[in-house]
């Protein structure tokens with residue numbers, strides 16, 4: 001993050017795929033991401049932009065998540081920078097609260113391919129359930145600034161989709177796996193209600209013939225090997241299974257704690273329409289239309305934002321929320 005009034009975004013940083021920029025306090029907030037496996041690119045970037053606080057002798061960077069622990073020694077060794085670790089849950093909540101208050105079109109619903117922005121009433125924002133889908137999934141009940149409890153989680157998350165997907169399809173990247181899913185037909189591998197009920201709905205319990213009765217269930221009854229299934233279909237079944245499962249658990253947790261609003265973040269989502277539609281469907285279905293999922297535009301940057309804000313916790317936060325003018329793409 002830098003604060004430089006005289007340079008355009010491109011002059012300051014160049015353009016990085018789908019990363020975003022926002023003006024703040026006369027400077028800009030820049031959002032840039034690196035895959036963990038490409039940590040060296042991150043070092044080069046931080047070095048070239050001098051993205052740390054203090055001079056070379058006592059340079060520090062605030063960071064959060066497992067990487068703040070895992071890569072602290074490498075940051076010291078490669079850049080001479082000390083990583084100041086901030087708690088991941090604190091940062092996720094601080095980041096989400098900030099975004100919900102400061103960015104006008106931050107939260108949106110997604111239903112059958114249609115995105116609709118949600119107006120957030122700052123005086124009636126809490127409690128909400130924050131579901132962060134990274135490698136694993138954390139579910140946090142947020143009651144205010146700094147007031148929260150991690151009420152649940154599941155180990156079936158983004159890492160599961162990418163890990164199992166890589167094994168089952170031989171895809172070389174997450175993007176490739178996600179792209180494949182767009183051409184998939186999950187009925188080739190999922191067992192549908194209609195497969196069990198001779199093509200009929202089971203309407204008495206609210207299930208249509210096309211509802212998935214058992215993810216990957218068709219594979220048990222056919223004399224087929226993994227090579228006989230299309231990677232496209234495998235990717236879609238896996239994505240359905242994981243997204244639906246997370247949506248369903250989230251709703252049950254929200255119900256357990258009497259929470260009406262559920263926001264989703266984390267890089268698993270990737271603004272991917274099918275993922276968001278599936279999470280939304282699960283919540284609508286189980287709540288009988290009473291609850292809906294909301295997604296955050298800066299889905300994968302909640303922790304990073306929270307860590308950034310911890311530099312000057314209270315002063316910076318108040319200034320930001322009051323003065324932010326959004327012009328980002």
Ligand SMILES: Nc1ncnc2c1ncn2[C@@H]1O[C@H](COP(=O)(O)OP(=O)(O)O)[C@@H](O)[C@H]1O
Nearest residue numbers: 035065133134135158159162174266267268300
């Ligand atoms: N380009 C990508 N490479 C790898 N994983 C990605 C990519 N884009 C999205 N993902 C998904 O994001 C997940 C990681 O999400 P993230 O919010 O960064 O959490 P973490 O803190 O665990 O890294 C991965 O498990 C994967 O499902």
Ligand SMILES: CC(C)(COP(=O)(O)O)[C@@H](O)C(=O)NCCC(=O)O
Nearest residue numbers: 066134135136137138152153154155
């Ligand atoms: C351990 C974690 C908080 C780490 O966060 P992540 O890097 O996955 O975003 C997360 O993976 C998680 O909440 N896993 C689920 C663990 C559980 O509740 O069973």
